[in-house]
Amino acid sequence: MASARRILLLSSSTVHGSAYLEYAATFIKDFLKKSDVKKILFVPYALKDHNDYTNKVRGPLKELGYAVEGIHEAPNAIEAIKSAEAIYIGGGNTFQLLKTLYDLNLIQPIQDRVLKDGIPYIGSSAGSNVATASINTTNDMPIVWPPTLTALGLVPFNINPHYIDFDPDSKHKGETREERLSQYHEIPGTPPVLGLREGAILHVEGNVAKIIGVFGAKLFKPGCEPKEYNVGDDVSFLL
Amino acid sequence: MASARRILLLSSSTVHGSAYLEYAATFIKDFLKKSDVKKILFVPYALKDHNDYTNKVRGPLKELGYAVEGIHEAPNAIEAIKSAEAIYIGGGNTFQLLKTLYDLNLIQPIQDRVLKDGIPYIGSSAGSNVATASINTTNDMPIVWPPTLTALGLVPFNINPHYIDFDPDSKHKGETREERLSQYHEIPGTPPVLGLREGAILHVEGNVAKIIGVFGAKLFKPGCEPKEYNVGDDVSFLL
Numbered sequence: 001m002a003s004a005r006r007i008l009l010l011s012s013s014t015v016h017g018s019a020y021l022e023y024a025a026t027f028i029k030d031f032l033k034k035s036d037v038k039k040i041l042f043v044p045y046a047l048k049d050h051n052d053y054t055n056k057v058r059g060p061l062k063e064l065g066y067a068v069e070g071i072h073e074a075p076n077a078i079e080a081i082k083s084a085e086a087i088y089i090g091g092g093n094t095f096q097l098l099k100t101l102y103d104l105n106l107i108q109p110i111q112d113r114v115l116k117d118g119i120p121y122i123g124s125s126a127g128s129n130v131a132t133a134s135i136n137t138t139n140d141m142p143i144v145w146p147p148t149l150t151a152l153g154l155v156p157f158n159i160n161p162h163y164i165d166f167d168p169d170s171k172h173k174g175e176t177r178e179e180r181l182s183q184y185h186e187i188p189g190t191p192p193v194l195g196l197r198e199g200a201i202l203h204v205e206g207n208v209a210k211i212i213g214v215f216g217a218k219l220f221k222p223g224c225e226p227k228e229y230n231v232g233d234d235v236s237f238l239l
Numbered sequence: 240m241a242s243a244r245r246i247l248l249l250s251s252s253t254v255h256g257s258a259y260l261e262y263a264a265t266f267i268k269d270f271l272k273k274s275d276v277k278k279i280l281f282v283p284y285a286l287k288d289h290n291d292y293t294n295k296v297r298g299p300l301k302e303l304g305y306a307v308e309g310i311h312e313a314p315n316a317i318e319a320i321k322s323a324e325a326i327y328i329g330g331g332n333t334f335q336l337l338k339t340l341y342d343l344n345l346i347q348p349i350q351d352r353v354l355k356d357g358i359p360y361i362g363s364s365a366g367s368n369v370a371t372a373s374i375n376t377t378n379d380m381p382i383v384w385p386p387t388l389t390a391l392g393l394v395p396f397n398i399n400p401h402y403i404d405f406d407p408d409s410k411h412k413g414e415t416r417e418e419r420l421s422q423y424h425e426i427p428g429t430p431p432v433l434g435l436r437e438g439a440i441l442h443v444e445g446n447v448a449k450i451i452g453v454f455g456a457k458l459f460k461p462g463c464e465p466k467e468y469n470v471g472d473d474v475s476f477l478l
Contacts, residue, residue, distance in 0.1 A: 016410035048425045093422050095381075125413075136382055139413060142334075143375055143423040145388050162413040171255035173437055174364075174378060174401035183332050184382040186287045198412055 003206040004118035006035060007154055009128035011161045011196035013091055015214065021060045021124075023214055027201055028122065029064055032086060035120045039067040041074075041084035045100035046092025046126040057090060081109040084119060091125025091161075094138040098130050099146035107152060114154055121154060125161045128196070132158045137184060137193050139177075155204060156191065157238050163195030163218060178226065185222040192238060193220045194229075202235070209235045243357030245274060246393055246443040248367035250400045250435035252330055254453065260299045260363075262453055266440055267361065268303055271325060274359050278306040280313075280323035284339035285331025285365040296329060320348040323358060330364025330400075333377040337369050338385035346391060353393055360393060364400045367435070371397045376423060376432050378416075394443060395430065396477050402434030402457060417465065424461040431477060432459045441474070448474045 008031045015023045032040075040061060044053035054070035061068050068088075074080035081087070087110065089097070101107055114121045123131045129138050131154045135146075139162055166176045175183075181193050194217050196202060201213035211217050216230040219238075229235055247270045254262045271279075279300060283292035293309035300307050307327075313319035320326070326349065328336070340346055353360045362370045368377050370393045374385075378401055405415045414422075420432055433456050435441060440452035450456050455469040458477075468474055 012412050014412050016412065048422070093419075096422075137380060139380070141376060141378070141419045141423060142381055142388055143419075143426060143429075149381055149384055162411065164411060164413075172401065172403055173251050173253050173255065174403075180332075180380045180382075183287070183335075184380060187382060190382075 005115055005154060005204060005206060006031070006118055006120045007114065007131060007202075007204040008120070008122045009131055009159060009196070009202040009204075010122070010124040010213070011128065011163065011200045012198040013124040015199040019060070020056065023199055024201065025060075025064055027203075027212055031122070031203065032066070032120055035086065035118075037066065037086040037120060039069060040086045040088050040122075041071055041080055042068050043071050043087065043089040043127070045071075046090055046094065046097035053090060053092070057088070061088075077104050077106060078109050081106060081113055084113060086120040086122065087113065088122040089124070089127030089130060091127055093143055094126040094129045094135050094140045095142050095144050095146055097126045098135055098149070098151060099144050101130065101152075102147050110152055111154070114152075128159050128161050128202070131155065133191050134158060136190070137181065155202075155209070155239065158191050158193040159202070160193050160195045160220075163197050163200075178220075181220045185220060190222060194218075194235070194238065195220060195226075200231075204239070207236060207239050209239055211235060242445040244354055244393060244443060244445060245270070245357055245359045246353065246370060246441075247359070247361045248370055248398060248435070248441040248443075249361070249363040249452070250367065250402065250439045250454075251437040252363040254438040258299070259295065262438055263440065264299075264303055266442075266451055270361070270442065271305070271359055274325065274357075276305065276325040276359060278308060279325045279327050279361075280310055280319055281307050282310050282326065282328040282366070284310075285329055285333065285336035292329060292331075296327070300327075316343050316345060317348050320345060320352055323352060325359040325361065326352065327361040328363070328366030328369060330366055332382055333365040333368045333374050333379045334381050334383050334385055336365045337374055337388070337390060338383050340369065340391075341386050349391055350393070353391075367398050367400050367441070370394065372430050373397060375429070376420065394441075394448070394478065397430050397432040398441070399432050399434045399459075402436050402439075417459075420459045424459060429461060433474070433477065434459060434465075439470075443478070446475060446478050448478055450474060
């Protein structure tokens with residue numbers, strides 16, 4: 001089943017000094033070409049204003065040659081998923097996003113379309129988080145409470161988007177990202193977490209996974225030293 | 240009932256360049272003097288290693304003249320709360336802390352001791368978060384799943400500990416703290432959030448609340464511009 005999946009998970013929609021999706025444009029085009037996509041179903045649930053968010057995304061994707069439909073514009077969200085050529089779930093608040101996917105009964109339809117039918121799935125930030133095993137490793141504030149933190153499970157591990165290394169000059173005493181992830185891994189049975197730096201992209205085709213994009217990733221596993229993976233590295237062992 | 244409460248909520252246990260609780264030492268002594276406290280019941284549930292954490296806290300508090308008992312060392316946690324002279328809940332992971340308080344049925348006993356009996360409550364970071372209406376405005380990762388985000392409600396608003404202003408030089412594209420809090424306030428019915436900068440302390444005596452410590456706070460309310468409060472300012476209107 002899982003061998004049909006085609007997934008592109010962006011750490012962030014933007015990197016410093018460039019416009020929305022600019023750094024990712026060629027990666028998105030390359031990825032969607034293979035499935036001959038003309039229209040993308042955009043899921044704006046991670047932010048409050050769905051129209052505004054969809055309009056923001058529409059411009060850059062139109063320039064790449066894709067029409068964009070906001071899922072909230074469709075008469076029926078489940079039917080929109082069932083007929084989508086490709087799905088793009090944008091960033092924002094991960095809790096709000098996952099809660100809305102559960103509230104609207106969209107989990108199973110998305111899983112079916114991606115894992116069985118093999119339509120392309122693109123996620124960015126919160127949209128990458130919800131594609132994984134769970135959102136236990138989001139950076140976001142729990143502004144709402146979804147029924148569970150279990151997510152779409154399109155890949156069997158977790159992601160930490162916007163991964164950032166410890167700044168030795170910082171005077172801030174809040175936990176570092178690495179400390180937070182190591183606290184997660186103190187809990188028995190937790191999956192590996194791929195810390196995607198801003199600009200890093202995880203590309204999955206069936207049972208092959210690779211780091212692409214413009215920056216690398218750091219992998220955290222319970223009881224192990226974190227390990228660096230660079231652009232171009234194969235991380236299929238995570239699948 | 241609430242007029243009995245005596246509460247000291249620290250944004251953080253430490254500020255840059257000083258040892259554990261060092262910046263807060265005189266505030267803690269002043270606060271506990273009034274209740275003639277000799278022994279503090281320490282709640283280490285926000286971190287995994289309870290012994291290690293309690294030992295870390297014991298030294299600095301012993302220097303201030305207090306004996307420290309770890310709640311996990313007591314034969315019965317509920318009885319330990321019932322007989323405590325003062326409670327100190329330390330920082331770590333807020334989700335783990337709140338889940339453990341629920342798992343061990345300690346919510347009501349702590350509420351009773353603080354709101355009815357008037358014993359002093361000290362919180363730091365996660366321990367300050369759980370003292371408020373809810374932990375919806377924690378900065379922590381949801382590494383475990385408490386039954387609800389509703390917290391002790393010793394005060395009727397929320398806190399964001401380790402509050403940090405936007406750094407205009409940052410290249411990081413993750414949401415700023417202020418953006419995260421404003422996303423929270425887009426949800427109807429959410430309470431005010433007091434962003435306590437590291438070094439800021441909220442001191443509550445009955446129906447009087449004041450900012451003390453070495454740094455100020457920023458107050459966020461739905462539909463309002465954030466407002467600064469400095470050390471010495473009265474914020475009793477929040478109660």
